[in-house]
Amino acid sequence: MLELHHVSRSxxxxxxxxxxxxTVPGGALTGFVGANGAGKTTTMRIIMGLLSADSGxxxxxxxxxxxxxxxxxGYMPEERGLYPKQPVIDQLVYLGQLHGLTRSGARxxxxxxxxxxxxxxxxxxxxxxxxxxNQQRVQVTAALLHEPDVLILDEPFSGLDPIAVDAMSSxxxxxxxxxxxxxxxxxxxxxxxxxxxxxxxIQDGRILADSxxxxxxxxQASRHRLSLGSDTGWLRSEPGxxxxxxxxxxxxxxxxxxxxAQRVLATAMSRGPVAEFAVHRPSLxxxxxxxxx
Amino acid sequence: MNASTxxxxxxxxxxxxxxxxxxxxxxSTIVTLLFIVGSVAITGVLGNRTSHFxxxxxxxxxxxxxxxxxxxxPDDVELSISRxxxxxxxxxxxxxxxxxILSASDDAREFTLTGFNEVDQELSSLVREAMKSVMTDQLLxxxxxxxxxxxxxxxxxxxxxxxxxxxxAMASVMGLVFSFLFYMAAFLFGMPIANSVIEEKQxxxxxxxxxxxxxxxLLAGKIxxxxxxxxxxxxxxxxxxxxxxxxxxxxxxxxxxxxxxxGWFVVFFFGGFLLLAGIWAxxxxxxxxxxxxxxxxxxxxxxxxxxLFIGLYAKGSFLxxxxxxxxxxxxxxxxxxxxxxxxxxxxVLSLAILLAACWLVLLFAERIYRRAVMHTGGALTLRKALKxxx
Numbered sequence: 296m297l298e299l300h301h302v303s304r305s306x307x308x309x310x311x312x313x314x315x316x317x318t319v320p321g322g323a324l325t326g327f328v329g330a331n332g333a334g335k336t337t338t339m340r341i342i343m344g345l346l347s348a349d350s351g352x353x354x355x356x357x358x359x360x361x362x363x364x365x366x367x368x369g370y371m372p373e374e375r376g377l378y379p380k381q382p383v384i385d386q387l388v389y390l391g392q393l394h395g396l397t398r399s400g401a402r403x404x405x406x407x408x409x410x411x412x413x414x415x416x417x418x419x420x421x422x423x424x425x426x427x428x429n430q431q432r433v434q435v436t437a438a439l440l441h442e443p444d445v446l447i448l449d450e451p452f453s454g455l456d457p458i459a460v461d462a463m464s465s466x467x468x469x470x471x472x473x474x475x476x477x478x479x480x481x482x483x484x485x486x487x488x489x490x491x492x493x494x495x496x497i498q499d500g501r502i503l504a505d506s507x508x509x510x511x512x513x514x515q516a517s518r519h520r521l522s523l524g525s526d527t528g529w530l531r532s533e534p535g536x537x538x539x540x541x542x543x544x545x546x547x548x549x550x551x552x553x554x555x556a557q558r559v560l561a562t563a564m565s566r567g568p569v570a571e572f573a574v575h576r577p578s579l580x581x582x583x584x585x586x587x588x
Numbered sequence: 589m590n591a592s593t594x595x596x597x598x599x600x601x602x603x604x605x606x607x608x609x610x611x612x613x614x615x616s617t618i619v620t621l622l623f624i625v626g627s628v629a630i631t632g633v634l635g636n637r638t639s640h641f642x643x644x645x646x647x648x649x650x651x652x653x654x655x656x657x658x659x660x661x662p663d664d665v666e667l668s669i670s671r672x673x674x675x676x677x678x679x680x681x682x683x684x685x686x687x688x689i690l691s692a693s694d695d696a697r698e699f700t701l702t703g704f705n706e707v708d709q710e711l712s713s714l715v716r717e718a719m720k721s722v723m724t725d726q727l728l729x730x731x732x733x734x735x736x737x738x739x740x741x742x743x744x745x746x747x748x749x750x751x752x753x754x755x756x757a758m759a760s761v762m763g764l765v766f767s768f769l770f771y772m773a774a775f776l777f778g779m780p781i782a783n784s785v786i787e788e789k790q791x792x793x794x795x796x797x798x799x800x801x802x803x804x805x806l807l808a809g810k811i812x813x814x815x816x817x818x819x820x821x822x823x824x825x826x827x828x829x830x831x832x833x834x835x836x837x838x839x840x841x842x843x844x845x846x847x848x849x850x851g852w853f854v855v856f857f858f859g860g861f862l863l864l865a866g867i868w869a870x871x872x873x874x875x876x877x878x879x880x881x882x883x884x885x886x887x888x889x890x891x892x893x894x895x896l897f898i899g900l901y902a903k904g905s906f907l908x909x910x911x912x913x914x915x916x917x918x919x920x921x922x923x924x925x926x927x928x929x930x931x932x933x934x935x936v937l938s939l940a941i942l943l944a945a946c947w948l949v950l951l952f953a954e955r956i957y958r959r960a961v962m963h964t965g966g967a968l969t970l971r972k973a974l975k976x977x978x
Contacts, residue, residue, distance in 0.1 A: 389598070
C-alpha cells in the first residue's frame with residue numbers, strides 16, 4: 296500500500312499541492328483524476344522521487360520512501376520519452392539492465408511484453424519509425440520490464456487505439472491482481488468506470504475524494520429514475536423525495552428512505568402506467584462531475 | 589554480466605557500444621589510422637631520399653678527386669666511380685650508363701665535368717669541393733706542409749641556447765600533431781556527451797532513468813564511457829604511428845624522445861579530456877534543444893582553439909605559462925617536453941594542477957547537471973541552474 300501523508304509543494308511561492316493525503320491500495324487499480332493543472336503530474340513526480348516535497352511524506356507499506364531513486368517502481372512519465380533513434384529492443388534491454396536485470400533476462404522479458412502488445416515483430420525497428428500508439432506501447436513495456444512492486448503511470452491510455460486500450464487494461468488488471476499498487480491518471484472517464492477499483496480526485500492541489508469506486512457509487516445509490524405515463528410534476532410535492540431533474544414524463548429523484556421509494560411507486564402506479572422505476576447507477580464520470588462542481 | 593553490475597558501468601558500456609556500432613565513427617578512425625601510417629611513410633621517404641650517381645674519371649687526378657667526393661659525401665648521396673678511357677667513358681655516357689665524366693686538363697689544373705644533357709647541381713658542387721681540397725693538398729705537399737696543420741672549418745663548432753634547429757622543427761611538427769589529436773578528441777567524444785545529455789533531457793528519458801538510478805551514476809557512466817573511447821582511439825593512433833615509425837626501414841630522428849613524450853601526452857590528454865567531459869555534460873544539461881548548445885559551447889570552442897594555436901605558435905615564457913593552465917597544458921606541456929630539457933617536477937606539478945582542476949570541475953558539473961537536467965522549459969543559464977531546487 297502506497298500512502299501520501301500531508302504532502303505540499305510550491306513552485307516559486309505558487310502552491311501546487313496543498314497538504315494532500317491519499318492511499319493507493321495494493322491489489323487494486325487506482326484512478327487519479329483531475330483537470331489539467333490540478334497537480335496530478337507533480338504528485339506523481341513526488342511519488343517517484345523526481346521532485347521533493349516541501350513537507351509531508353510518501354510511504355510504501357508503512358516505510359517512508361527516501362532518496363531519489365525508486366528502482367522497484369514502474370514509471371511512465373507524462374511526456375513520453377525513450378531514445379527515438381535506437382532500436383526498440385536495445386533500449387528496453389538497457390533500461391532492464393539499469394533496473395538490475397541481466398542482459399538476457401531483460402531481453403526475454405521485453406520480448407514477452409512486446410508480444411503481448413503485438414509488437415514483437417518490430418523489436419529491431421528504431422523507435423521513431425513506429426506509430427505514436429506503438430511508441431506508447433513500448434513506453435509501457437519499459438515501465439513493466441522489471442516486474443515492478445509499484446506502478447505509477449501518467450496517462451497510460453492517451454493515444455491508444457481500442458485494441459491497445461484493452462491490452463493495456465488487461466495488463467494493469469494482472470498487476471493489480473498480484474497485489475501491486477497501481478496508480479494511473481486518465482482523462483478518459485468512461486474508461487475509469489469499467490477499470491478502476493479506487494478513485495482519487497484532485498482539484499487545485501487538494502484531494503476531493505479518496506475512496507473505493509463502490510463507496511463512491513454508494514453515496515449516490517439512493518437515486519432512482521422514473522418514467523411514467525403522464526407528467527411527473529407531482530413528485531415535487533411528495534414528502535421524503537428530493538427531485539434532481541424532471542422533464543415531462545421522466546424524473547431523477549433521491550428518496551430519503553426505502554419506504555419512501557415504495558410509497559412513491561405505489562402512488563405512481565395508482566396514477567397511471569409506470570414504464571420504469573429503477574435504481575440509478577451513477578457512472579464514475581457522473582460522480583466526478585458532481586464532486587468537482 | 590550479472591544483475592549486480594554497477595549502474596555507471598552499464599551506462600558507460602552502452603556509450604561505448606553505441607559508438608562502436610556507429611559506422612561513421614569506425615570509418616573515420618580507420619581513415620585516420622591510414623593517414624597516420626601514410627604520413628609516417630611519406631615523411632620517411634621525403635626526408636631520406638638518396639641520390640645516386642655513377643661517375644667515371646678519365647685520368648688519375650680526376651679519379652683522386654672522385655675518391656675525395658666519396659669520402660666527403662653526405663649520407664644521402666651514393667656514388668659509384670670508375671676509371672675509364674675517354675672513348676669508353678664517352679660511349680657509356682651516351683648510353684646514359686654514367687651520370688657524368690670527370691676529366692682533368694693536361695696540367696691537372698682545370699677539370700671538366702661532362703653530363704649527358706645536364707649536370708646535377710648537387711654532384712657538381714660535391715666535385716667542386718673535392719677538387720679544391722685535392723688541389724690544395726697537392727699544393728701544400730709541394731710546399732712541404734700538412735693539410736691538417738691549416739685552420740679548418742671544423743674549428744668553429746656552432747651551438748644554440750635552445751636546443752638545435754632540427755629538434756625544434758620536430759617539436760613543432762609533433763606539437764601540432766598532439767594539439768590536433770586533443771582538439772579532435774575533444775569534439776569527437778566531448779560533443780556526444782553534451783548531445784546525449786540533451787537527448788535524454790529533451791525526450792524525458794531522464795525521468796525514467798532518474799527514478800531508477802542516481803543521476804550521479806548516469807553522469808559518471810556517460811563521462812567514463814566517452815573517456816574510454818577517447819583513450820582507446822588515442823592509444824590506437826599513437827601506437828600505430830610509433831609502430832610505423834619504428835618498423836620503417838628509414839631511420840626517423842628523435843623517435844626515442846617522441847615515444848617518451850607520447851607517454852606524457854597520454855596522461856595529460858586523459859586529465860584534459862576528463863575536465864572537458866565535465867564541461868560538456870554541464871553545457872548539455874543547461875540546453876533544451878541541440879540548437880542551444882551551439883550558443884552555449886562558445887567558451888569551450890574558444891578554449892580548444894587556444895590549444896590548437898599553442899600547438900602552432902607558442903614559444904618561450906608564454907609556452908611555459910601555458911604548460912601549467914589546465915586543458916591548454918594538455919598540449920603545451922608535451923610540446924615543452926619535446927623541444928628541450930624540462931625538469932621532471934614540471935610535468936608532475938602541471939599534472940597535479942590539471943587533476944585538481946578536473947576534480948573541481950567535475951564536482952561543479954555534477955551539481956549543475958543534477959539540477960538542470962530535470963528542468964523542463966527553456967534553456968537555462970549557469971546562474972539560474974544553480975538556483976534551481978532539486
